[in-house]
Amino acid sequence: MEAMLEHHDGIALFTICRPEKRNAINFAVMEALEEAMEQAAADRQVKVFAITGAGSEAFCSGGDLSEFGHLRGTEARQMLMRMGELLYRLLTFPKPTVALVNGTAMGGGCELATACDFRFAKEGSRIGFVQGRLGITTGWGGASMLFAKLPYGRALDLLLRAEPMTAEAMEACGWIDAILSAERWHEQWRERLAPYAARSLSVLQAYKAAAGEKWRTTWFREQFFAEIARCAELWGSDEHEQALRPFLRKN
Numbered sequence: 342m343e344a345m346l347e348h349h350d351g352i353a354l355f356t357i358c359r360p361e362k363r364n365a366i367n368f369a370v371m372e373a374l375e376e377a378m379e380q381a382a383a384d385r386q387v388k389v390f391a392i393t394g395a396g397s398e399a400f401c402s403g404g405d406l407s408e409f410g411h412l413r414g415t416e417a418r419q420m421l422m423r424m425g426e427l428l429y430r431l432l433t434f435p436k437p438t439v440a441l442v443n444g445t446a447m448g449g450g451c452e453l454a455t456a457c458d459f460r461f462a463k464e465g466s467r468i469g470f471v472q473g474r475l476g477i478t479t480g481w482g483g484a485s486m487l488f489a490k491l492p493y494g495r496a497l498d499l500l501l502r503a504e505p506m507t508a509e510a511m512e513a514c515g516w517i518d519a520i521l522s523a524e525r526w527h528e529q530w531r532e533r534l535a536p537y538a539a540r541s542l543s544v545l546q547a548y549k550a551a552a553g554e555k556w557r558t559t560w561f562r563e564q565f566f567a568e569i570a571r572c573a574e575l576w577g578s579d580e581h582e583q584a585l586r587p588f589l590r591k592n
């Protein structure tokens with residue numbers, strides 16, 4: 342089982358279950374996420390959609406480089422566009438969404454979390470938009486979302502540094518909404534989400550419709566998918582191939 346969907350008190354919790362790969366996203370996880378979002382959007386008992394990673398090490402280490410690293414040309418572009426479509430759907434989800442960053446978040450793992458309305462991180466988590474060190478850029482719409490959600494200079498700084506940051510630094514730049522205790526992690530994120538889950542579905546959906554207006558503009562959608570197309574071009578570059586070598590040698 343690569344991922345699972347559970348329900349707790351109005352919260353649909355989607356967990357990526359690949360701790361041995363630090364919860365890297367492969368095609369099976371994409372499919373599971375798509376199904377989970379469809380179910381959670383349609384289920385009137387669900388008030389909040391939350392995403393986390395299995396185990397105590399990682400939220401999500403991004404795209405599965407052992408599976409995606411072999412993709413070239415059209416295949417790479419299709420993979421990036423497919424996940425981009427999913428993150429766009431998550432960005433415009435009709436109910437509040439939250440990334441429960443329970444450990445390391447790297448690359449596409451940060452893009453996944455950026456698509457959510459809120460990001461709560463477990464203390465000690467390391468978070469990095471590291472794509473720039475791999476000879477690529479954010480490939481799932483992460484930069485477009487970051488520029489829209491954070492002050493311009495802070496967003497650009499994270500992308501250009503392309504390095505793992507502490508949870509405290511990510512809170513200071515506005516990416517993390519709250520750092521929660523490692524010992525009381527499960528209790529604390531439930532406490533944080535309980536007031537949202539207590540609201541009526543019609544109130545939640547009305548606020549999310551208002552929030553979603555800016556993401557639905559033609560301008561934003563074009564920028565979002567143009568970003569993905571640029572990453573697809575870099576995917577076949579020598580710099581990216583060299584960065585992938587350690588992963589490809591193993592698989």
Ligand SMILES: CCCC(=O)SCCNC(=O)CCNC(=O)[C@H](O)C(C)(C)COP(=O)(O)OP(=O)(O)OC[C@H]1O[C@@H](n2cnc3c(N)ncnc32)[C@H](O)[C@@H]1OP(=O)(O)O
Nearest residue numbers: 361362363365402403404405406407445447448449450480
């Ligand atoms: C496609 C959109 C753009 C992207 O997402 S590009 C991918 C960006 N992500 C990365 O570059 C992250 C690469 N991974 C890392 O830096 C580290 O593994 C990480 C996440 C900091 C965790 O470090 P540690 O806790 O020390 O664990 P580790 O390095 O020993 O890894 C444990 C096993 O997990 C594997 N793994 C980690 N991230 C992966 C990934 N993204 N794709 C495929 N496999 C991945 C890693 O190879 C290792 O496997 P093994 O046990 O040696 O067989």
